[in-house]
Amino acid sequence: MSPWVRVLGPVTVEGPAGPAALVGARQRTLLALLALGAGTVVPRSRLVDALWGDDPPRTAVRTLHSHVSRVRQALESCGLPGVLLTREPGYQLALPRTDVDAHRFEDGVRAARATMPNEPERAVALLTESLAWWRGDALADGEPDGWGRAETERLAEIRLTATEDLWDATLRLGRHAEAVAELERLAAAHPTRERLVELLMRALFHCGRHVDALDRFKRLREHLAEEFGVDPGARITDLHAAILRGEPRGPTTTGLPPRVGHFAGRTPELDALAHWLTDRTSQLMVVRGPAGIGKTALVVEWAHEVAERFPGSVVFVDLRGHDPDTALTPGEVIARVLDGLGVPPDRLPVSVEQRVAHYRSLVHDRRTLVVLDNAGTADHVLPLVPSSPHSRILVTSRHRLAAASAYHSVRHVELDALGPRDARSLLAQVVGGERVAAEAAATDRLVELCGRIPIALRVAGARLAGRPRQPIAELVAELDQGGLDALAVDGDARSVRAVFASAYEALSDPAARMFRLVGLHPGGTVSSWLAAAIVDDTHGRGRRGVDELAAAHLLSEVAVGRYRFHDLMRRYAVECAGDDPETSRAVGRLLDWYLAVASAANRALDRGRDRVEATPAHPPRELPFGTDPDEVLAFLDGERDNLVPVAAFALRHGHDQVVWQLSYLVSGYFESRGYADSRVAVNQLGLAAAQRAGDPVVEGLMRSGLGVAHIAARQYEAALDHLREALRLMAAADDRRGIGHAYNNVAAALGELGRFEEAIGACHEAYTVHVGNAHTLGAILALNNLGHLYARVGQPDQSLHHLRRGLLLAQEADDRRLEAAIQHGIGETHRTTGALDAALEAFAAALALRRAAGNRRYEARTLVEIGATLIDAGRDAEAGKPLDEAVAIADDLADEHTADRARAQLRRRSL
Template identity: 90%
Template sequence: MSPWVRVLGPVTVDGPAGPAALVGARQRTLLALLALGVGTVVPRSRLVDALWGEDPPRTAVRTLHSHVSRVRQALESCGLPGVLLTKEPGYQLELPRAEVDAHRFEDGVRAARACLPDEPEQAAALLTESLAWWRGDALADGEPDGWGRAETERLAEIRLTAIEDLWDANLRLGRHPEAVPELERLATIHPTRERLVELLMRALFHCGRHVDALDRYRRLSNHLAAEFGVDPSHRVNDLHAAILRGELGRNTPTAAGLPPRVGHFAGRTVELDALRHWLAGGTTQIMVVRGSAGIGKTALAVEWAHEVSAHFPDGIVFVDLRGHDPETALTPGEVIARVLDGLGVPPDRLPVSVEQRVAHYRALIHDRKALIVLDNAGTADHVLPLVPNSPHSRILVTSRHRLAAASAYHSVLHVELDALGPGDARALLGRVLGSERVAAEPAATDRLVELCGRIPIALRVAGARLAGRPRQPIAELVAELDQGGLDALSVDGDARSVRTVFASAYQALSDPAARMFRLVGLHPGGTVSSWLAAAIVDDTHGRGRRGVDELAAAHLLNEVAVGRYRFHDLMRRYAVECAADDSESEAAVGRLLDWYLAVAEAANRVLDRGRDRVVATPLHPPRELPFGADPDEVLAFLDGERDNLVPVAAFALRRGHDRVVWQLSYLFSGYFESRGHSDSRVAINRLGLAAAQRAGDPVVEGLMRSGLGVAHIAARQYEAALDHLREALRLMAAAGDLRGIGHAYNNLAAALGELGRFEEAIGACHEAHTVHVANSHTLGAILALNNLGHLYARVGQPDESLHHLHRGLLLARDADDRRLEAAIQHGIGETHRATGALEAALEAFTAALALRRAAGNRRYEARTLVELGATLIDAGREAEAGKPLDEAAAIADDLSDEHTADRARAQLHRLSL
């Protein structure tokens, strides 16, 4: 049955009593826009913008009332009485979604996309049916302006994307000959639309027209260069390269998420063959590589993953689960978050609950051919949520356990690792030392192999020591190891020991390097920077770096990135044992925590100087810090530390350093505000709250609850946020902490606004402003005015919005707070754009952009560039819009901000239409 309201072409209404008599383009536009927002209130201000654009007549609101009255009469005459309602602050069309063709179209497209790629026939049928609703351009006989015109452009973009999806489905069904003519027609109309050209290239290739496919790539490249000064995307470039080779692949294989191969890998031929057979075999998706600590599980997994990376064109994700230590092991939610991050999901799109993350992961990986490497799994709970729901991807797990519970739900294959065979162990030493040196002392080599228990990590450490002394006979090291004896540090399940090998390498270190080894082992995180290592031993970075280099050369530390190192867990255990007898250990822990406090304090001053309620007080500040005043430099360094922040705070809490814990949780908030990572933000704030409660300071507890509430808002856990913020408000009020009261109200307003409780949110914001003004806290007052501006804009009151934003702008300028001034200018631009005042919006966005560039805040710079480009398109200044949108996409790509990059490219698509 046809819907009553049709807007995908000429605007018509066919009610039970016949067609509605809509007179004039504005009445048709009004009806269509209400239908597109069916079931919701469309504010009068937006309707005025959509009907008259930037320069409405003074009588626009009165004329709008007249149009509404006539449309209501027309609907009643065609048998649809009572469906056009007046609801403040505008009007609402109360009809089922299915009675509007545009909604049927969008719902059908959404259902079709859920079928791709596994059910292309069903997808093609749904898309064909959905596209049939179109009878011409959307609102073909209307005259939409402002956001109304943008809505027609949005529908046109969905239509074109649906056509692309349809031909994608048809190509999956082998319908290449019938696809070529239509795709050629579309590519001629849209010569810079890369997906259309990509589909056409595929169709031409499979029709045997390889030269034509390459020519289409050349034409696309020329168009993109001439119009935008850019090259085709990686995806199209990869397709071009595959056609040149005579084979088609979807993407460039990437092993970017993998650690580097372990140096001097040797042996494991049988195990590698088993992994290759698994890849070539049937439907078993899970392989577990099991063995004791130090046996080479990770080295084998990484070696094989690098070898087969071409088989996984959609990428390889590597996550160290740290399952060997219950105190540092990742939770299942954290594991899924890391995997989603590796698959390109930005932090601001990370679902809240574990269940939502699992669902998002399975939907994302359904059509991908990816390899997930889960290193150091402790339990099957680490693995089970990540089993894909299609056979395209595989999971490779390393563990010290059999993970038997996984086999209860899925088919699981196992590779068991034991010590290397004698020949492979000799080969490994030969690769480290050179075959001539090993061949010159065969008996000593065989004895060294046995003393190392044929354990790869022990062999590498022993080999590294000998490599550093090229004239030392192997027999001399063997004699030292024989005298040392074999004692307690055993590899699980093996009676032989590796402690003697470790001790030999440790005793050969210079005194400064040996001191660094045992003290750095106290660090609870996954990696250690050279800056922290220097601070722990109370030295300059230059001298500290030499000590780290010595440890890496001896294979006692592994460099995993420039200036960043990781202990093997067995080596860490040995380092901690060495530190147990060192009287300096407690002081080293203090320097470690003081380094994090100093880093947090310095980063907070750069990233958010308004966050000044906590000033870190390290007892022993480090001699040097790893960054200066450049925000990008600060964020880049803290990105490397991110996985350490929660373990360090938990470590400090266990050792009774409560002050350090709550100070860290407060001072790192600016970093999390910039980068996201809501799970870690919530976790560190929970630790801060626990420390404050143990300290018994209600003011600090209120501050920590306020921070935890904001962390829950960032994680989109709004009810939990309200609980903590209300308790924070109670604590602040009891203590008479006016500034804390004001911030608690501001944060409550943010949570209430996200829950759609706008009246309460606006009330809380006014309370915040009143308290901050009474307390002469200017920055808090500015923030409240900024929030009020956003809230009033969301409820369709642009005049109130601009009133509060302009008040905040004056105060921000007086306070010389460029960060808040930029945020307010951006908000002013958004409000003006929503009302169709495009020149005023452009002026505000331009001002915000200059401020954000001056501050080096690239994340927010990209967001303002998107709004600037979109507003230029709205204003008909398409020739100027491409540059800011290209810049926004480039910055967002550089920062892995997928949400902003997608928005920039969506606007670029508008330019290409």
């Protein structure tokens, strides 16, 4: 029930008969102060002080009595008679604390702080709920004075501290990017508040924005010196020093999921994990058990507890090893771990062996915890066991991974069903202890029907929590009478299926339909946008269905708007779909959604990539983004792990056109972000689909795309093989535009192999074909590539000749992206010849174009060149600003290569 009295904002009272008519600021202030002391007597002297301060009128007590009478009448009129009492030496508002929003706020904050160390997710929920009571400043339309004003200041301080607690808990969950914007706003409003600045510095650091974090400390120090003449405290000064060393207190918990929210028991297993940390003879621990037994919940719970002991990083990767169709390869596993350790995609080594070597060098002197969830085989794990004793590998699997013991000392924890007491405790956390205690026998029976398996207990508990008046015995009767057909998992599977069925059958019809159809999705996570599209609905209505599934524990939210099925739950969803005639239509809508999203993203990211026009039969009603490239890239980052499984799923189901169109349309995303392994895999599937379709033109296009993907992966010989075959197919089909692009890409591969004469020849072929075909953008690309190649072979005049021709064409075509690239190339060529003023002029033009387009990655690269050129010209003082800007942008984008180049120039400047 909402509180009767609200003082956290304008003062209002809502009684059974409606709102109270409080007339004048002093009546509102009086009522609010009595409410803040609800249940206690507030002396008249204190009320006089709060209403008039140090200079009350001689008639203050009589006037106070008059105000009390009018407030009492207002309360009676709104249906609250007899609650404002005269009790010597003052007055009392006889309402429970819970009827006043300020008390609910303070109680919620206290409860959140009690849960903060062990349950940051619960703390976030409690603090969010508590802070929502605020509607403005406390007593916003009152006129408190004296201790009344002090009371409003106290509440404001608690509010601000609670806000700090909220973002502290959010950072403990590893949600650093989510916190930055709000912490920036708060720090701007409270520039001398050290805890806010400390939280912001942590969030910025863990988002890769080291320079910004250091700048925040500098600004704090300046504010404190100017306003108070003091220095920052020891805690934030230590953090500043740690950031300078690159190791702030508190780990980066990359991808570590939040705790499950309800966790019980497992004391022996947690003790075994704690003992493992002190055991210097074993770096590898395998937590083994059947599906649904709580392996992931255990390791995530423990990883959050010990995260502070691993300042090097805590990295979590779901290997998806329970399903051979979606399992990551060993190379992909190491790529994900390196990504978690901060290695940008463009610095990822090509071969598995090189990746392993790079990984081991990174963790050699760092205390790092790598959590590998759902390992299928020892091949997933063995390459990641480090050579130093500082780091640990924690693995969950349904198998013992016995092969790992042949190479390393391995510790094992075997998980079985919870004990009866722990199972009851888990159920009580979800349902409520009083309710469980009131039906002890029914609770014990329900626990056994769930097989004491955590996932089944959570689903059953969620079902009961959603029906607070349903007796537990009634649910037990439903489960006893329902079919207990076996679900093919280890352990007591009959009960698991029965519990799932009871939750499924309790869903509304739209949510039940969504559950069984979304289960068709082959990827690791599903967005609320896709869920809505699969059931052919708007996002708003679809989101309500997703929320219902999450509330029933049939889906778990892993990020804002993004959800994951437990693999047992997915199998049950597919079983529910059965022979549903809508299944094939849902598969079509699923694939059409990916085509529509990829097509819209392609238009936003690269308008020149226009050889494929997707025509989904059932386009979604809404798209999850607009035309802003940053917004597009951010959304596709969440879908990246789904792209290969979705393409493979489409290929298995005979949707060949979807596969090759998708592989073409997502190339712009990979061009922007990297992730060469995934790009190669998607293009290989596209090629397989084209070959099965028997269309040589499409096969040529797919081979060309695969060749470019191999170039991005620095696999140049493989690239040439596919590009030459693409040329043959395109020549046979007289695909002139395709031939021109293929020659351009052949030139790129040859140039990377150092075969410059052949590369220049291929570029000239590309230019001739594109001019003959009147394809201006292709001709511009060829001229740009010729400019770079001639510069690399020491022919600057030829370089500038071709670049200037390309620049004129780009300007005529109004292609700002290519114009910026060519201006950048002109600057590089001028710099090699010592024409530094001309170089700076060209770089300035490139920078303006890239900033206007919002292309921050390339903006940073141009800034580096500007700084380096200024140093060459002896203008060291001017070089600092562009180089500092480059570092800040590159760190923000995790572009380690560009950041390193900028820092190298800063060191050269200081010599």
